[in-house]
Amino acid sequence: MRALLGSVKALNGAEAVAYAVKQSNVDVISAYPITPQTIIVERLSEFVANGEIHAEYVNVESEHSALSTCMGAAAAGARTFTATSSQGLALMWELLYVTSGLRLPVVMAVVNRALSAPINIHCDHSDSIGARDSGWIQFYVENSQEAYDTVIQAFKIAEHSDIQLPVMVNLDGFHISHTLENVNILPDQVVSDFVGFRKPANVRVEYLGREVPAVLDGVTPISLGIIALSDYYYEFKMMLVDAIDKVKSVIKEVHNDYLKVSWRGYGDGLIDPYGVDGADIVLVIMGSAAGTVKYVVKKLLESGLRVGVLRLRTFRPFPYEEVVKVLSGVKVIGVMDRATSPGAYGAPLFNELRSALYDLDSRPTVVNFIYGIGGRDLEPLTVKRICEKLLEFGRGVKPASYVEYVGVRR
Amino acid sequence: MSSSINIKELARSKLKLLPGHRHCPGCAAPIIVKLVLATIDEPVVVVNATGCLQVATTIFPYTSWNVPWIHNAFENAAATASGVEAAFKALRKRGVVGDVGVNVIVFGGDGGTYDIGFQSLSGMVERGHNILYVLYDNEAYMNTGIQRSGGTPYGALTTTSPYGTVIPGKPQHKKPIADIMVAHRAAYVATATPAHWVDLINKVRRALSTIGPKFLHVLSPCPRGWRFDESMSIEICRLAVDTCYFPLWEYGGGVWRLTSRSLEIARNPALKKPVEEFVKVQERFRHAVSDDQRIIKELQAYVDAMWEDLLNRCAVRHS
Amino acid sequence: MSESDYIKELPLVPTTVRQSTEVKTGSWRGRRPVINSSRCVRCLICWVYCPESSIVWDGECVRVDYDFCKGCGICYRECPVKAVEMVPEG
Structure with missing residues (x-):
């Protein structure tokens, strides 16, 4: 078949x-x-x-x-x-x-x-x-x-x-x-x-008295790219928020x-968890480095450690409900960001994920690991060390910093 | 080619730009749009760069456009129009639209054409899209409150080329945008004014009968920005042409031709008025009139040189 | 804008839903053009030059649509037979 x-x-x-x-x-x-x-x-x-x-x-x-x-x-x-x-x-x-x-x-x-x-x-x-x-x-x-x-x-x-x-x-x-x-x-x-x-898609245009495709067909007089001021702009933006x-x-x-x-799928289409069920620590990541992380996590799982990976397939919309659901009960979470946000407290994935977890009754420890900037390799050994760190946090060690830049010389 | 124009029929044809738009009284832009669109058959798609025309005609929930219309951003009207044209080609290939060609028309102001939109315009012409680009040139950024553009003439006052003690008005001459379009090997290029409306309509007709990128440069006097009585918009176009500040010409098939009043002036140079006639009715040049004539002399010298150049191009080709 | 005029169901794709013919720009006018129809020769030059498309030709007569005329006076200045007079608005 x-x-x-x-x-x-x-x-x-x-x-x-x-x-x-x-x-x-x-x-x-x-x-x-x-x-x-x-x-x-x-x-x-x-x-x-x-x-x-x-x-x-x-x-x-x-x-x-x-x-x-x-x-x-x-x-x-x-x-x-x-x-x-x-x-x-x-x-x-x-x-x-x-x-x-x-x-x-x-x-x-x-x-x-x-x-x-x-x-x-x-x-x-x-x-x-x-x-x-x-x-x-x-x-x-x-x-x-x-x-x-x-x-x-x-x-x-x-x-x-x-x-x-x-x-x-x-x-x-x-x-x-x-x-x-x-x-x-x-x-x-x-x-x-x-x-x-x-x-x-169709739009209803009052002066045409009917719904018409919102398309420049050469004949139907619709206007796209109009100006909406303080009386309507907010409502149009709200429609965009609701749509997404x-x-x-x-x-x-x-x-x-x-x-x-x-016959191919990736989690539920939004998030792609691996070994997250019952995990003590979970790494959250997007993109190709998820492969490297899974490779390391697989080995750690084989050695009996309860480690998982949660790969986000979508960042917009941010699947906060799905993320909260699978991460509730996890004690320590490492968020792997492949972007910098100079001047911010951590990078965007960390920020949004940590914010989504804030309302949990028992909040996990969430630490940001920023990696791979400008193509810097993320090596399995680095991932292993991150996991070891997270396991330490799980044993009660307080992180020295909640935002870490990994793989950078300074 | 210049078949007769029946004004009484035009005046009873479907209005493609509806009244109730929010242009200032006396603005020439809606006159230009009305005349251009009255000449164009449907199917048509109008693409508009950001500017007075777009803002004055589409404040939600109201539109003045009685034809399919799109505004994307300031600098990308030509690229947006390229996409519209490409879409019709592709949709025709898969049988969604018929074989009737759609007229894709761009309206861009001088800011959206000379300056910020120049790159996308250059790309559109270079790629050879079958589009008519109409520049309505009010010679400054009027929508933001009269700032200088590449289309502002030498010496004119704008809010960013003010009359300073060191720099009296705009120090640079107007960029020869239509010449640049000819140099791009556009299929058809012409200048026009709404005052010379028969000439304008004939040029739109010739443009539409030419396949490829077409560029129409239309002078669009702005009562607010140029500071003249709002009833004078048409008269000022005549002065612009009579002084050879804005000559009427067209280029197509490798041939340059003077048209309308400019052709008459070429044949009878005594008709050519001094540029001061154009300048003195506009407050944006008030310092040039009251001052020591230096600005007017410089402007006159430039206008004369450009006119001579144009005469040579047209004459050489005619001989 | 009054609350009753407010459009509650906005189009999914932001398109304008009404035409500007509902916007009576005639209220901007400080002076009005009045056409002397006995002098008017129906050349329709005023139609050509009117920025507001508020010169109406019905096949017999030329009249001004005061709903939209902003009173710029171009028709007054351009009329070749001086059939247009500008009258201050009361």
Whole structure:
């Protein structure tokens, strides 16, 4: 049965993303090259140049224009895709908010890379984590397979009639984007049937006296990108807040539907726990380093220690209810952030997770470990030492600091 | 090409920019939009850069646009329009929309075109999208309260090029944006004013019959920013053309042509008025009039040189 | 804005839901153009130049839609036969 469901290809993460886009009935692709995202746009260019897909590829002069082009195309009813990294995402910044504000279901792959200065091409999550308040749904994947699966799911989630929000699929620069793996590829028709074609949402327009698709069709006079002042702006923002709160159930639903066609799943679609049940200590992490952590944790479990890993698949929406549920009863939690937030008390994942746990009757000890900045390796030995530390805290040793930077020389 | 224009039919055609917009009295921008859109058949999509036009026409819950319209941000109207055009191409390929071509029209002010939006405009033209970009040029950032732009003329006062004791008004000349579009090998480039409305309509028609990126540079007098009586907007366009401050020309198929009043002036140079005629009716140049004429002389010299240059380009091609 | 005018069901995608023809900008006006129809030659130059689209041509007569006219006076200045007069608003 399983063998009938497609084939196995040796792909790196960037190619896996491109392949998913190829199969997802995308109408317009617009992107600007940046390391380490480039493989995605090179492959997509090839698919378009060879007529393998019907999509228009718009080769723009900047990331700002890449997202703008996708926005214009999405507003005209197209399914759109773009990809970027680091500085490119930073250049799009202004438009991240406009995309979600206009409720345009653009899907973007972000190949995570450190932000300048100093300039650096390697992985950390500072680029996308900084965009956490922009109203985009954010996934962080662990490997190429998940990158492939998540891009396909992203179109369905973004375009869901209750949601209509852009989705960012984050994959670690080089660790995932450039690492060759065996990736299970679904048959074209299975993916096409799963994602269908873009069906724009309707809006009710008083002067037309009816509901119309919120799309620039050339004929129906709708106005998108209007100005709303203090009398309505807040309500529009509230609708966005409410919409992203609904996303969790949609992610679970789409994840479950995908499980049925692919036989592949990642936890409940929001969180992916490993060994968390009955654990004394748990490490919380996002992205490719979860693999390293699982490797260490597996060995520790084998040695009889009660250690678990909780990988967050989504950071936006932040799955606080799910996290609280699986972590209640755990005494010590280490939160692994791959981003810095200079001047803050710890990095964003730590902050949000600790805040979510605050209302528990018996609060755990939560310590932040910031790692992997600018592509610095996270070695198994480092993870092992972190686990040992957490076990000590579990035995009553008070942490000297609740925010630790690991793997840095100073 | 210039088939006759039936004004009585135009005046009874569907209004694509509705009244009730919040432009200042006497603003030329809505005149330009009305005339351009009256010339354009549906299906059409209008893309608007941030600016007076966008703000004055779409304060929620009200819109003045009776055609499909989108505003994205300040500097990306050309890129947004590129996406709209690409979407129609892709949707046509999979049979969602018919074969009738959609007219994609951009309206951008001088800030969104000369300055912050220049890069995305350059990209749009370089890629060859089939889009008509209309620049309504009121020669400063009027929406934010009259700050200088790349389109502000030499010597003009704005709130960021004030009349200082050291620097009297804007020290730089207006950027030759339409020339730059010609240098981009745009398919069609023209200048126009709402006063010369037959010329404007004919240029929109020629633009629409040309495949590829088209650029129309339209002078848009601003009573508030230029400081003149709000009934004067059209008259000031005439003075701009009569003084050759803003000559009317078009470029297409490798040929430069003077049009309308500017062609008459070229044929009869006695019609050319001194630039002071244009300057003296606007308070933004009040210091230039009251001062020692140095600013007017510099402006006149620049206008003369640009006009000579244009005459050469048009004449060379005609010979 | 009165509470009764408030739009309770906002569109999911932020689009405007009403047309600006509900916004009577005529209240801005300090002076009004009055067309002398016996002098008017129906050339419709006033229609061409009106920024408010408030010159209405019904096929026979040219009139001003005072709901929207802001009184800028362009029609007064541009009328080739001087058929428009500007009158201060009471």
